[in-house]
Amino acid sequence: MRNLIVGSAWLSPIVLIILWERAPMLGLAIMALSHAAWLYATLRANVQWLGPVITRFETNAREVWLTIDDGPASDTPAILDLLQTSKVVATFFVKGALAAKNGDLVRAIIERGNSVANHSDDHPSGSFWRLLPAEIAHQIDRCNATLQSLTSTRPTWFRAPVGMKNPAVHPALEERGMRLIGWSVRGLDTVHSDPADVATRIVPRTTPGSIIVLHQGRQNSLACLQRVISDLQEQNYAFVIPADERLKTNR
Numbered sequence: 001m002r003n004l005i006v007g008s009a010w011l012s013p014i015v016l017i018i019l020w021e022r023a024p025m026l027g028l029a030i031m032a033l034s035h036a037a038w039l040y041a042t043l044r045a046n047v048q049w050l051g052p053v054i055t056r057f058e059t060n061a062r063e064v065w066l067t068i069d070d071g072p073a074s075d076t077p078a079i080l081d082l083l084q085t086s087k088v089v090a091t092f093f094v095k096g097a098l099a100a101k102n103g104d105l106v107r108a109i110i111e112r113g114n115s116v117a118n119h120s121d122d123h124p125s126g127s128f129w130r131l132l133p134a135e136i137a138h139q140i141d142r143c144n145a146t147l148q149s150l151t152s153t154r155p156t157w158f159r160a161p162v163g164m165k166n167p168a169v170h171p172a173l174e175e176r177g178m179r180l181i182g183w184s185v186r187g188l189d190t191v192h193s194d195p196a197d198v199a200t201r202i203v204p205r206t207t208p209g210s211i212i213v214l215h216q217g218r219q220n221s222l223a224c225l226q227r228v229i230s231d232l233q234e235q236n237y238a239f240v241i242p243a244d245e246r247l248k249t250n251r
Contacts, residue, residue, distance in 0.1 A: 042129050045163025046182040047106045051170030052249040053182040056209045057242035064232065065211045066090040066239050067183065068225070069119055069159065072098055072105035073217030079225060080112045086229050088239040091182070092216075093119035093181070096143030099150065106150045115241050117157035117181065118143045129164040136168045140176065156244070157181045159213075179247065184210035187228065193220040195227035203231045 041049035057065055068079065071094050083090055092109050094116050099106045109116055120128065121142040131139070140158060148154045158173055159181045173180055183206045187198035198220075201213060214225055229239070 006217065010146055027237075034071070036172060040156065042166045048249060050165060050167055051173075051180065053165075053180050054161055054211070054247045054249055055182045056184055056211060056248040058210045058246040058248060059240075059242070062208050062235075063239045063240045064206060064208070064237050065242055066092055066229070067117075067181070067211060067213050069093045069213060069215045070095065070123065071216045072102040072109070073221075075222055076102075076105045076115070077108070078222050079216055080108060080114070082222065082226055082229070084112055086233070087228075088229055089114050089237065089241055091115045091117055091157070091241055093117045094143075094147070095119055095123045095132075096121035096139075096146040097123075099143070100146045103150045106147065112150055116147055116151065117159065118147065118155040119159050120161050120190075121146075123161045125161040128161045129166050131166070131168070133168040133172065136166070140172055140178070144176070156199050179244070181247075182211070183213040186213045189215055189220065189224045190218065195220065197225045198224045199227045199231050202228050203235070206232060206235075208239070 040109070041047050046053050046055050057063075065086065068090050069092075071092055076092075082088075092114060094106065096118070099116075106116055118140060120139040122139070124139070127140070128136075144155055156178050158178050160169060163182060165180065169180065184207075185202050187201045189198045192198055192201075198214075206212065210226070214228065215221055216225075232239075
């Protein structure tokens, strides 16, 4: 599918030139549709057209995977205390540039039984979707190098900024033996500050095997995490970090 979308985006201008004299509207329609497909696959999180995106994991129990984006940040210690008190583990998708400045926080995440993964180096949320292959590779490699230097383990999971990915992302990940991690449910906690609203978006949509995405580093982050964890535990959900073989691409 990836080759079809990329190929059609390249060929559509040629088709337009060929058809221009006899059927210009048809040529324009073909070009518009091919580029619309490219943009949809790039800008829409969790769409599988350009390659596999992990959106769930296999389980026979009431288990979920909590993922926390955008750290490490000043609220990391408080979040770690919350997780430990609640008997919850999570994966922190961290920015390499922040990790390089806060190595002690990255090590604390690991020491508390959680895991860290790659969320790009400096999280260019407005431009990541249009970066060239070399720039995509730089974002992935720089964060990997930082995390490996701090944890002695090279990350195998990557989450794109805002979930966007262009045709260069999957080839870069494949070359590095990495997988693109999306989500099943999110609370839009970067937009909504009320923990009850965030929990209302997540909890009713959660099922066994769901991947939940929340964020840190914002004024409401800790309260949102606390509310979501509490509400899900009331529904007898446990929080786990699944092994690679349990990760699924279908939603």
